[in-house]
Amino acid sequence: MFSVTDLTKTFGSKTAVDKVSFELTEPRMIGVIGASGAGKSTLLRMVNRLADATSGSIHFDGREITTLRGAAKRAWQSDCAMIFQQFNLVPRMDVVSNVLHGTLNTRSTLATMFNLYPDEDIHRAIDILDRLGIAEQAPKRAEALSGGQQQRVAIARALMQDPKIILADEPIASLDPMNAQIVMDALRRIHEEDGRFVIANLHTLDTARRYCDRVIGMRDGRVVFDGTPEQLTTGVARDIYGAGADFSEDATSTDIDAIGRNQAARQRAKAIV
Numbered sequence: 192m193f194s195v196t197d198l199t200k201t202f203g204s205k206t207a208v209d210k211v212s213f214e215l216t217e218p219r220m221i222g223v224i225g226a227s228g229a230g231k232s233t234l235l236r237m238v239n240r241l242a243d244a245t246s247g248s249i250h251f252d253g254r255e256i257t258t259l260r261g262a263a264k265r266a267w268q269s270d271c272a273m274i275f276q277q278f279n280l281v282p283r284m285d286v287v288s289n290v291l292h293g294t295l296n297t298r299s300t301l302a303t304m305f306n307l308y309p310d311e312d313i314h315r316a317i318d319i320l321d322r323l324g325i326a327e328q329a330p331k332r333a334e335a336l337s338g339g340q341q342q343r344v345a346i347a348r349a350l351m352q353d354p355k356i357i358l359a360d361e362p363i364a365s366l367d368p369m370n371a372q373i374v375m376d377a378l379r380r381i382h383e384e385d386g387r388f389v390i391a392n393l394h395t396l397d398t399a400r401r402y403c404d405r406v407i408g409m410r411d412g413r414v415v416f417d418g419t420p421e422q423l424t425t426g427v428a429r430d431i432y433g434a435g436a437d438f439s440e441d442a443t444s445t446d447i448d449a450i451g452r453n454q455a456a457r458q459r460a461k462a463i464v
């Protein structure tokens with residue numbers, strides 16, 4: 192149904208993604224983990240066609256994605272919504288208009304220029320905001336919302352496309368632990384209730400373990416782990432991150448208790464020095 196085969200991206204002499212392959216026969220929630228520079232963002236950008244692959248292929252329901260052009264490429268980008276760490280909303284525009292931007296690919300330039308949206312689209316946008324628990328924020332400017340609320344607006348904008356896949360590039364990296372949890376809960380619910388694929392780049396192991404059905408670990412552009420959360424032991428994580436014996440999982444955590452433990456450990460280490 193959805194497969195990536197030997198997908199590769201080079202920038203000059205640098206191979207950012209190196210023959211990555213995986214296959215999903217049914218909608219799943221996948222976490223991609225790895226150190227900074229491992230190739231996680233480049234992988235998602237190739238799937239969404241924000242970046243062209245150097246070689247390899249992506250298949251979704253019989254379509255070969257890497258060679259799509261023009262309207263076919265735009266149709267794929269509509270099926271495959273992307274959300275980002277920095278939300279990418281229009282800050283001075285109201286929330287509901289930001290959500291309606293999710294229909295851009297399906298509307299004429301003129302309608303977009305004059306912000307002309309059919310009533311049914313406006314109602315659907317409000318329903319989606321309601322589902323994400325932020326309908327009352329609809330008339331406010333996006334910039335007036337908290338980070339967690341802004342990320343939920345970005346998810347609502349993605350849902351407006353009615354995508355088959357949601358790609359999330361570090362969706363919680365700018366959020367405090369409580370908001371991170373709200374956003375991850377929303378993505379999990381969207382996967383479970385709607386049957387959409389969710390692929391999220393995550394920088395915290397505990398989030399990947401808690402929310403994902405399957406975890407892909409990348410190092411230097413390659414897949415070095417592909418398994419269940421249970422198989423993602425501390426030893427495996429150490430390999431993925433190329434870390435030594437002093438590797439602490441708490442350092443990659445958004446869990447409030449773990450952050451506390453990590454701070455305490457750092458203070459103890461300072462006291463010893």
Ligand SMILES: Nc1ncnc2c1ncn2[C@@H]1O[C@H](COP(=O)(O)OP(=O)(O)OP(=O)(O)O)[C@@H](O)[C@H]1O
Binds near residue numbers: 207227
């Ligand atoms: N446009 C580009 N031009 C040149 N090199 C690039 C470009 N984009 C990414 N790279 C390089 O490709 C490698 C993978 O980058 P990528 O951003 O995909 O990693 P990442 O795992 O998402 O890292 P991070 O967690 O820091 O975002 C890095 O070495 C990066 O410097």
